[in-house]
Amino acid sequence: MPEVKELNLICMSGQGSVQAGEVLAKVYSQVGKHVSVNVYPGTRARSSPVINYVKVSDSPGLASCANYHPSEVIVFQEELLNTAKHNSHELVVDAVSRMKEGTFLVNTPKAPEDVELPFAFKGAVATVDATEICTRLLRRDPPPVGLCLLGAYAKVTEMDMAELRREIREAFPGRIGEANARAAVEAYESVRAIGGVNVDPANAPSGFQHARVEDLTQHYRFDRYDLLPGYREGSPFVWRDKIPVCEDGKCICPNVCISEVMCPDGTGFIVRDGLPQQGYRIDVDFCRGCGICAAVCVGSALTMVDEDQVLKERPSYEEVTMGPHLAEIYGKDRYTMDGSEDDLE
Structure with a gap:
């Protein structure tokens, strides 16, 4: 059976995982790899976490599904690790917890040794402050950080940075592409990484909870947000x-x-x-x-x-x-x- 490398990109909608997945696929295809990119809940989603499942292989015929054995995870916002820790979003928990061994890349100003991982893990942890870089270079607040994070990813995976820059510029011609290419280069130069990480916290993923049909409400009043279940009570994980x-x-x-x-x-x-x-x-x-x-x-x-x-x-x-x-x-x-x-x- 051909070997498949699985990579999870975990972000909030609007942070650029779709563009990052597309550019990453083009870079890998330039070296003869076959790539599958699947986004959940979809490229037009708003106001929710987005998981971009990327598969890379020497063989075609890759499945269009979630990743079950990821060896690389990029977290676009550190707070999403806290979401996983508290089991407050099943898809985020699943995308983080399935990687038992590999490489975590986290967007945070913290040093790698200061990142709190929610579940048992062995491997390497890398960090880069992509938010600061992109806020300064892209002049958006909060900014899309996906292409910038690919620069850090290129460094820790020894990807061809010149090819990555070329694909970013081709995907976004003009000023926007140049700014994103500069952000990727700065992330490449400033990413920090440590190996030999071995953590085994007491926390464990809760797994998916299957709802019974008879427990579902007949309809929701989407014209009255205050009447939606749990809305006025608030969420502890934002x-x-x-x-x-x-x-x-x-x-x-x-x-x-x-x-x-x-x-x-x-x-x-x-x-x-x-x-x-x-x-x-x-x-x-x-x-x-x-x-x-x-x-x-x-x-x-x-x-x-x-x-x-x-x-x-x-x-x-x-x-x-x-x-x-x-x-x-x-x-x-x-x-x-x-x-x-x-x-x-």
Whole structure:
């Protein structure tokens, strides 16, 4: 049976795993390899973790499925390791825990020896601060880090860096491609790695939990996020390190707020009651800090700010959280076309 190398790319949607998988496939194909790339939950997914399953082999006919024996895992955001540790997302847990021996590459400013791995593992751990590199070179916050991480991957796997740069430039001609190529080179030069890692924490993956049909709800009210199961209770594991903070004086859109419309999670809201002008507030339980709202804000009123800094200045998320504005946000005038009272029941 032909040998197949399996690589898992684990990220939040919007961090660039799809582009990274495509470029990686082209690099491997240039040296005669056959590559299969499968993305779950899909290339157009928003607001959820994305797992990109890459298979590389000398033989064609690779299966289009998840990876069951990965030897390499790239984690685009360190917080996803915490997600795996707490078994709070089955796909992330599965993608991390299936690698018993191999190489972990983690996007983090930490040194490799300071990374806490959630499950038993033997092999090498590498780290690179791809977020800092891409924020500076790509001028996006938070930035897509996938192509940058491939530079670090090239270093730890001895991949041809010149070929990787060429494929990045070909995939993204012009200024964007050049910036991503520079980011990949910087990651190649700055990645840190250690071998001989052997950890065996008491934590264990929970495995997939199969739901019974009779336990499923008949329907969900997707027009009322506050009525979705568990929504207002909040989640203890949020994949973010920055949140949007609004400078209300610059919040100028009188009717429709494009930031509210474009929020992929439905967790950002424009509010007016009780404010001198108006402002943008978030559900601090579920905002994942993707930065789309800040990127599209017409008046440049939104800034992505480190959440630890926000909590130092506003311990209860004052002037950030939607909490004091629930009556306005979930009022019937906001979510109904006919003003019917049953939508508030």
